[in-house]
Amino acid sequence: MLETDSLTQDDVRQIVREEIKRAFKKDPARKNLSMVASKGTLDWAYPPLILATAGAAANMDAAIFFTFYGLNIIHKDFEKKLLVAPTGNPAMPMPVPMPDVITGMPGMKAFATGMMKSMFSKKGVATIKELLDVAMEMEVRLIACQMTMDVFGYEESDFLDGVEFGGAAAFLSDARKSHVTLFI
Amino acid sequence: MLETDSLTQDDVRQIVREEIKRAFKKDPARKNLSMVASKGTLDWAYPPLILATAGAAANMDAAIFFTFYGLNIIHKDFEKKLLVAPTGNPAMPMPVPMPDVITGMPGMKAFATGMMKSMFSKKGVATIKELLDVAMEMEVRLIACQMTMDVFGYEESDFLDGVEFGGAAAFLSDARKSHVTLFI
Amino acid sequence: MLETDSLTQDDVRQIVREEIKRAFKKDPARKNLSMVASKGTLDWAYPPLILATAGAAANMDAAIFFTFYGLNIIHKDFEKKLLVAPTGNPAMPMPVPMPDVITGMPGMKAFATGMMKSMFSKKGVATIKELLDVAMEMEVRLIACQMTMDVFGYEESDFLDGVEFGGAAAFLSDARKSHVTLFI
Numbered sequence: 001m002l003e004t005d006s007l008t009q010d011d012v013r014q015i016v017r018e019e020i021k022r023a024f025k026k027d028p029a030r031k032n033l034s035m036v037a038s039k040g041t042l043d044w045a046y047p048p049l050i051l052a053t054a055g056a057a058a059n060m061d062a063a064i065f066f067t068f069y070g071l072n073i074i075h076k077d078f079e080k081k082l083l084v085a086p087t088g089n090p091a092m093p094m095p096v097p098m099p100d101v102i103t104g105m106p107g108m109k110a111f112a113t114g115m116m117k118s119m120f121s122k123k124g125v126a127t128i129k130e131l132l133d134v135a136m137e138m139e140v141r142l143i144a145c146q147m148t149m150d151v152f153g154y155e156e157s158d159f160l161d162g163v164e165f166g167g168a169a170a171f172l173s174d175a176r177k178s179h180v181t182l183f184i
Numbered sequence: 185m186l187e188t189d190s191l192t193q194d195d196v197r198q199i200v201r202e203e204i205k206r207a208f209k210k211d212p213a214r215k216n217l218s219m220v221a222s223k224g225t226l227d228w229a230y231p232p233l234i235l236a237t238a239g240a241a242a243n244m245d246a247a248i249f250f251t252f253y254g255l256n257i258i259h260k261d262f263e264k265k266l267l268v269a270p271t272g273n274p275a276m277p278m279p280v281p282m283p284d285v286i287t288g289m290p291g292m293k294a295f296a297t298g299m300m301k302s303m304f305s306k307k308g309v310a311t312i313k314e315l316l317d318v319a320m321e322m323e324v325r326l327i328a329c330q331m332t333m334d335v336f337g338y339e340e341s342d343f344l345d346g347v348e349f350g351g352a353a354a355f356l357s358d359a360r361k362s363h364v365t366l367f368i
Numbered sequence: 369m370l371e372t373d374s375l376t377q378d379d380v381r382q383i384v385r386e387e388i389k390r391a392f393k394k395d396p397a398r399k400n401l402s403m404v405a406s407k408g409t410l411d412w413a414y415p416p417l418i419l420a421t422a423g424a425a426a427n428m429d430a431a432i433f434f435t436f437y438g439l440n441i442i443h444k445d446f447e448k449k450l451l452v453a454p455t456g457n458p459a460m461p462m463p464v465p466m467p468d469v470i471t472g473m474p475g476m477k478a479f480a481t482g483m484m485k486s487m488f489s490k491k492g493v494a495t496i497k498e499l500l501d502v503a504m505e506m507e508v509r510l511i512a513c514q515m516t517m518d519v520f521g522y523e524e525s526d527f528l529d530g531v532e533f534g535g536a537a538a539f540l541s542d543a544r545k546s547h548v549t550l551f552i
Binding site for chain 2: 007008009012013016017020024027029030031033035043046047050051054055057058060088089090091092119120123125179180181182183184
């Protein structure tokens with residue numbers, strides 16, 4: 001080929017730059033979403049599950065590493081464990097403004113939890129159970145932190161079927177290949 | 185060109201590696217900063233706005249996705265909505281140590297909010313209003329989460345002019361192109 | 369070289385794609401871990417230190433930017449400053465369920481802090497002091513946020529030896545080169 005023989009260094013650099021530009025648009029790190037879910041209340045159970053399922057729907061490989069209080073979310077008893085407390089969160093919408101000595105009264109956690117569940121349900125937002133089911137169907141990886149399981153006295157059998165077990169090193173090995181990394 | 189004719193495979197690999205090394209230093213993901221602002225108190229309104237404006241000042245393309253309680257920050261009534269409560273946060277600096285039954289008394293939220301505003305103002309830190317104005321001038325994208333707007337009963341007209349509206353998919357589509365992704 | 373003379377544009381593209389594929393596996397952003405530590409309680413002091421030391425053990429370059437209440441973690445008095453409060457966190461494991469007006473009583477912070485320390489110690493988890501020592505030995509960069517130091521009235525001498533000082537711009541300049549970026 002005539003054209004071939006005349007490939008100069010500049011031609012080569014040109015080709016290289018084209019290929020690199022194209023490659024960065026398909027950077028494999030763009031496909032990966034790695035999250036830590038560290039909170040164990042009803043409100044903070046939503047963001048990791050909503051983001052993971054939205055990511056999976058967009059063909060991303062999503063993983064959630066559940067640590068500290070976040071272990072509640074994948075515990076077999078998550079329905080009982082995921083509560084919400086208005087105390088200390090003045091941003092929580094309440095029917096009337098209340099000081100924390102009132103929001104801290106017996107019964108207020110159950111009241112706030114029921115109110116939040118009802119708000120979500122009225123608006124057609126999926127329940128935590130539904131989001132967990134969808135996440136598992138979409139092959140979102142759900143990983144329980146072994147160190148905090150041990151500290152809180154949990155066994156592997158306390159968690160939902162399909163949950164994996166790993167440490168901080170497992171999270172980092174996944175997260176270092178991901179553009180989207182979030183601590184929730 | 186004589187030199188051209190002698191381009192070997194090794195020469196080509198050498199050029200390629202040089203170009204790749206250079207390209208990674210200009211990785212387009214280094215320019216992008218995508219944050220979720222999920223808290224609705226005065227203290228947690230600062231970090232996303234400070235980071236976004238600092239990023240924009242360093243020529244980064246910054247976007248903040250406001251969800252859950254974070255919607256308070258871009259609500260037209262943000263001045264009234266952004267409070268701070270010492271209850272449940274033993275790290276909050278208080279004039280004297282207080283147990284939470286005291287910090288939870290009526291009036292303590294207003295007291296703590298006023299104290300924080302005065303500390304910030306004395307030290308010349310911008311107010312939330314000033315940070316929002318700067319962010320908009322610098323073309324930081326402020327995106328309200330449609331799902332939580334719907335759950336909390338907000339309309340588009342409840343939010344500041346210039347705010348955009350989107351879902352988790354919009355956040356992820358932005359975040360997967362960004363090295364800096366933070367859930368605040 | 370005969371083979372050289374016949375390098376076509378396709379050959380070159382082939383070489384380029386091979387090299388790019390290899391290069392993305394060694395993307396320099398995979399080596400970097402940049403975190404913000406913004407909480408000042410005992411429970412939230414663990415995640416940044418555990419992740420940073422796990423990252424350093426896996427040959428990552430780890431940096432933690434301490435801001436807002438997070439400054440407590442690297443304060444010389446961190447032992448006294450890092451408490452934990454069950455109030456407002458219904459996910460905190462307690463010996464018996466308690467409403468927040470009880471968890472908010474005088475003495476409950478000391479009780480909860482002692483209980484958490486004892487749980488961690490029984491399970492052989494390192495103390496914050498041990499984690500700080502290991503982090504420093506492993507050359508994890510510990511950076512105090514100058515703006516919040518100023519707001520809270522701290523001096524450089526209030527912090528542990530080896531702590532660096534910087535602003536949001538310093539954090540972003542590091543984080544934009546990192547795949548793993550977390551706001552804790």
